[in-house]
Amino acid sequence: MTLPTSLPHLGAIAADYDILLCDVWGVIHNGRESWPDACEALARFNREAGHVVLISNSPRPARDVVAQLDALGVPRESWRAFVTSGDATRMELERRAPGPAWIVGPERDAPLYAGLDLLRAQGVEDAAFISVTGPVDDTTETPEDYRERLAEGAARDLELICANPDRVVQRGDQIIYCGGALADVYESLGGRVIMAGKPFGPIYELALKEAEDLLARPVDRSRVLCIGDGVVTDVLGANAQGLDCLFVAQGIHGDAARGADGALDAARAAELLQGETAYARYATLDLKW
Structure with a gap:
């Protein structure tokens, strides 16, 4: 070592x-x-x-x-x-526009999609791919809350674009889940994950x-x-x-x-x-x- x-x-x-x-x-x-x-x-x-x-x-x-x-x-x-x-992920999204994409993440991450000709799917069942920034509510949700819906996406062989590869970050004195934790679940289900960040x-x-x-x-x-x-x-x-x-x-x-x-x-x-x-x-x- x-x-x-x-x-x-x-x-x-x-x-x-x-x-x-x-x-x-x-x-x-x-x-x-x-x-x-x-x-x-x-x-x-x-x-x-x-x-x-x-x-x-x-x-x-x-x-x-x-x-x-x-x-x-x-x-x-x-x-x-x-x-x-x-910044890096927008290039991946542009390649897949207009989608539609099932978008998972809090409203504060909406700037990721600004100016892209990308349609929003109502859910995983009518999506061409999945785009994840993190849990919708990272103060209460865990990756396991998404397992069932992610399993459907993996079964349909949809790509998942993860805009934040971090699994967790520290917010004050709390550890919160990020997009990478959801991507881990998706990969464990056999799904394909694309990431452009660190x-x-x-x-x-x-x-x-x-x-x-x-x-x-x-x-x-x-x-x-x-x-x-x-x-x-x-x-x-x-x-x-x-x-x-x-x-x-x-x-x-x-x-x-x-x-x-x-x-x-x-x-x-x-x-x-x-x-x-x-x-x-x-x-x-x-x-x-």
Whole structure:
């Protein structure tokens, strides 16, 4: 088992990188409040080292998530570009328009479909494919609430487009289900799932294109660092792209990587990663400069 290097401060390695591809939920906010130390670390990287590209599995286009970041107090100087799973997923939806699509998700995710020539099916029985952003009510519903309807879609061999590959996120002190958890159920039923967000390639293509524009030159991938708290999304995504990764081992994992002294236990962090056959060059509990 290869241990990640414990990294208490981002500033210690900032000079080694031109670009940070930084996760959002679980790294710089928890859905209720932003974390000033993390925001300041990114702002200082922008000022002193390179450029921060936020890369989120939000199912909405980036332009519609900026207002959420503003409301949570994430300073604009903490990032220079922003791409989301929603941005990448719209390309998949366009290929399948006009559908119709059985759309599953809360009303707040409606911007994902804005401007697309996509018809809405009344239910799975009259759909050409399924589009999922998450449970309709993520405060009360679980993936099992959708099993029966998803089983019908799998029996009809419908593709399921999942706009948010995250299985869970932390909202305040609660863990809530996301689209990836519904996609897991669908795959367990034999259904076909398409995802464009982390850990899959399309969202990284968009993010690295933004990085190239910021640098005004080709990106040296050896000088790109991915930051995130999701092992199966952020870390495996970085691994698949051959990019260095800083694993934020608190986030959705709580205190699982914390030692008896309250500091990061690199061996415990490695165990979290090894469970998904993932590897991170660095690990930390909280993002700080």
